[in-house]
Amino acid sequence: MRKPVVVLVGRPNVGKSTLFNRLAGERLAIVDDVPGTTRDRLLAEGEWTGHVFDVMDTGGIDPTTGGKDPLSIGSADYIEQIRVQAKAALELADVVLFLVDAEAGVTPADLEVAQILRRNQKKEEDGRLNPPVLLVVNKADNNALRNMASQFYELGMGDPYAISAVHGTGTGDLLDELVANFPQEPEEEGEPSVKIAIVGKPNAGKSSLLNCLMGEERAIVSPIAGTTRDAVDTFMMYNDIPVTLIDTAGIRRRGKVEPGVEKYSVLRAIRAIERADVALLVIDATTGITAQDTHIAGFILEAWKSTVVIVNKWDAVEKDNETMNLYTQKIRQELNFMDYVPILFISAKTGKRVDQVLPTALRVQEERLVRLSTSQLNKVIQDAQARHQPTTKSGQTLKIYYGTQVRSDPPTFMLYCNDPKLAHFSYRRFLENRIRENYTYLGTPIRLVFKSRREK
Structure with missing residues (x-):
């Protein structure tokens, strides 16, 4: 089940980044008093009453393009890009938080942003608007400002929620309403299938690989629409095994493309990874493994998904007897945190x-x-433990009494010990390697959870 996506929108300098930091529980966004500081989207995970969701910050929508005094002073040269990226984020939103400023009151820019949001909404069969928009009156730091929140009914966006993102006032009620508006995840229809996501940077050959896989003579292929605002999946039967291939847009390197495109594709890819059982990480052999490839690998590992590294365009590489070994060594070096993954050298163009x-x-x-x-x-x-005693800390030694596998998908092992704090990262890796000596778990991450035997 994928996490709902909450998008923060509004004109510049209404406190979107401050609210983002509060929802995410940490200071991830750059906060500045100059309007327009946030020029691209940020994505983090939030949680409220057991509901986990992704929250996305956006650059402010500034409808006053072309004016002499644009509202976004610091981002005057980026206004159109900011508007584009915010609209792109709205296409993926499950719930929108529309922020306005209690101190400034209703502004012409707020009215225009409200129009943008209304144009983006679609009416469902039950009469509800999708995505739902919650009107958030921020900077209501005292009773007088909170009482003035009623003036924002003028925007026609429903009941205003007066909050102070800085102090946290009113955010509890807002979050209660937020989770109440999360969509119900539909039950999957048809036969369960192995879900395989094809991910990678742009132009690595993901679509070519998908087309080549679909061209197998023994495969029955049909397009199936994915969840709302997600990529289209492709269902196929492979040797009587139902498989769903999830194609994704390329994950672009930060700063190389317009902000409205880059994180829009990142979020789509993250969603695809979360839905998948196995991720095919496609690498362009002509460029070799890059920092962006390792960045995408990090997304896969954070989601605890299994991985196969696909080195595509191998036909375009000049090679000798050592080329494949050198490429493999380089990939192993850069993906040393995923040394368990298999590597395939292919050409989607030739089918090799x-x-x-x-x-x-x-x-x-x-x-x-x-x-x-x-x-x-x-x-x-x-x-x-007999082969290698854990290093001591403060005179104490880690003692593992026993362990058990508490789940698969991914394999998760609960290890009961005297003190989980004594389990150093290096010793965790040592234990993981010993487990893999007994069973390889090819391409699959292993989770080790240390728990005090005294804990209930």
């Missing part, structure tokens, strides 16, 4: 080795679901 992609992805999915018995796991733990 493409026939290995789906079998490898399906094998990785099988390994993702493997469960180790408690006796197997505890033998691994005992042997690991």
Whole structure:
């Protein structure tokens, strides 16, 4: 189930970034008194009463383009780009928080932003507007300003919620209403399938790979519309196994494209990764692995998804007997945090080795679901502790009493010990490697959760 997406919009300098930081629980956005400081979108995870959601900050929508005194002083040269990116974010929003300034009152810019939002909304069969918009009157830092919130009924956007993003006043009621407006996730219809997301930077050959995979003679292919405002999925039968291929827009490197495009595609890719069982990380062989490729790999790992690295355009690389080994070493070096992933060298253009992609992805999915018995796991733990005692901290030594696999998808192991704080990162990696010696879990991340035996 994907997380709902909450988008913050409004004219510049109404406190969107401040509210974003409060919802995200940390200072991720740059906050400045100069209007227009936020020029691109930021994405973080928020939580309220058990509901987890993604919150997206946007640059302010400034409808006063062409005027002598644009509202967005610091971003006067970027106003049109900011408007484009905010509209792009709205296409992905499940709920919109429309922020206005209690101190400034209703401005012409607020009225125009309200019109932009209304034009973006669609009426559902039950009469509701989608996405729903909640009117947030920010900077209501005292009773007088809170009482003046009623003037914003003029915007025609429903009941105003008076808050102070700086102090947190009124945010509880706002969040209660926010989660009440989250869409109900529809139940999946038809036969369950293995979901495989094809991700990577632009021009890596993702679409070519998808087309090549769909061209298999033994595959039955049909397009299926994905969830609202998500990418279109492709369903196919591969050797009697139902598979859903999730194509994504390329994840672009920050600063190389207009803000309205870059994070719009990132969010689509993140959604695809969250929905997937296995991610195919497509790398362009002609450029080699780049920082952006490792950045995308980080998205996959954060979602705890299994991975196959696909080095595409191998036909366009001049090579000798050592070229593939050198490429492999470089990829292993850059993706040292994912040293368990298989690497395939293919050409979607010529079809070379493409026939290995789906079998490898399906094998990785099988390994993702493997469960180790408690006796197997505890033998691994005992042997690991006998081979290498954990480093001491403050005179204490980590002691692991026993462990058990509490879930698969991804494989998650609960290890009961004397003090979880003594489990250093290096020792966690050591234990993970010992587990993989017993069972490889090809292409799949392993979660180790340390818990005090005294904890209930």
